[in-house]
Amino acid sequence: MKSVKELVGKPSVEQYASAAVLAFAGTLLIVLFILGGTATIGEWVTRLVAVASVVVALLSRRQSKRSADAAERNAELAASEEIRRRHRLVLDPHPVPFRHVLRNAGTVAATHVEVVNRGDYARARFVGPEGPVTIEPGQARAVDLLTTWGKSGVQVTFEWIPEGETEKKMWTEVIYPSASEIAGRGERQEDSVSRRRREESVAREERREVRSLILQLGDAYAQYKADPAGVGNRLRVQLLTAALPPDLAREIGYEVDIPRHVWGPEEYPFHHHLHPDDAHLIEGIMPELELIWNMRHLEGSPVYGPTEAVGPETEPRIWWAIQGYVERVKDREAGVRHTRRSPEDQRSHDQAMAEMQQFRERWDPDNRRATDPPRTQAGD
Structure with a gap:
């Protein structure tokens, strides 16, 4: 109940x-x-x-x-x-990207209106003449708020003084990129990716064409050296040299009177970068050496050979290539073969040696550190 x-x-x-x-x-x-x-x-x-x-x-x-x-x-x-109702601002989007409309929805005029956090934007200003901005009741002013790339939303703070008052008012709103901005960013990103891919594709094709011309020029130059007076031998070398970019095959161009870029003051003559006793190793083969260096430069892959003393593995400058060539010739004639680990193998070797040393310090009584506690027998 x-x-x-x-x-x-x-x-x-x-x-x-x-x-x-x-x-x-x-x-x-x-x-x-x-x-x-x-x-x-x-x-x-x-x-x-x-x-x-x-x-x-x-x-x-x-x-x-x-x-x-x-x-x-x-x-x-x-x-x-x-x-x-007296103090009310409204921020509306504008069709123009990065532009907004600040509307006075109150009943009194808003004077000395400004964006407080201008530093958060690449550009933050009212459209029109510079100076204090006054927005009458029911009216609006366009304001540009250019955000930095990658921001999905950012706060904007406005400060103003109501008409007839002395105390400042502050209002904060969060703005987001418009649909046109998002679409524009996506299109620009896609255009950038497509442009980069096109440029890479064009560069690959250009390198492939230049490599083919270098190979053809090598054959033509060998025939020309074997028979300089042969019909068409010199002309073939001249045409192939002229088809290459002017920074390639400069020695061959000098030999067959085809305009090329000039050598730098530190690049020529080449024997200044060699010991006088080694100058005979490059006599008469400079055009071939330069052409080989041009092919290496186009390829761009590092070579881990015995060239540590003459410069980086890529041999980006011609005198490094000449010195590396001389060192290789001297090692080959002397029957010397240098061994060298690649960077990956060297890192693996160093890691293995460090682990082995740690193992020795842990289990070898003679190599134990002085700070390790002494071992005791069972029952002590």
Whole structure:
């Protein structure tokens, strides 16, 4: 069986107040009855009317208090709403990328409007003449907010002084790139990737063509050296040399009178970069050596050979290539073969040696470090 509390439910604040007033009235009636003694019916009626008046007065006072509190809250809300209506800015997107519309949706003019966090943007300014910006109620001004690449959203803070007031107001909004900006970025990225791929493809084709011309020039130059007076031998060398970029085959161009780029002051003559005793190793073969160097330069792959003393493995300059050639010729004639690890093999070797040393220090008693604790026998 349910209790009275379960049937009635939890009483409200108004029910508690009404019960308190009724309890006060009942208590007052009992007091009057005790003090009345043998009062007449008329006196009792008078007393009841007085008690009812007290109850009505208490209830009226409580209701008046509630009405006054409600009126005060409504007045505060109305004042707050009026303040919000007076000071309200709205930022809308604009069809032009990186441009927005700052609209004054309030009831008073916004003066000295400016972007506080200009440093967060590549460009942040109102469109139009420079100087303080004033936006009348219901009007708007275009503002450029150029963000840096890669930002999906950024905050912008505006500061202004309402007309007739002295205190500055501040408002922050988050802006996101427009659909046109996102589409434009995607198109630019795709265009950049496509352009880079096209450039790489063109460069590969150019290198392939130049390598083919160098091979043909090598054959033609060998025939020309074997028979300089042969019909067409010199002309073939001249045509193939002219078909190459002017920074290639400069020695051959000098020999067959084809215009080429000139050598640098530190690049020519080549024997200045060699010991006099080694100059005979390159006499008469400089055009061939330069052509080989041109092919190496186009290929660009490093060669891990015995060239540590003469320069980097890629031999980017002609005198390094000449010195490397001389060293190879001397080693071959002397029957010397140099061994050398590639960078990958050297790293693997160093790592293996370090691990082996750690193993020795751990298990070899003679190589233990002085800081290691002494070993003890079982049972000590």
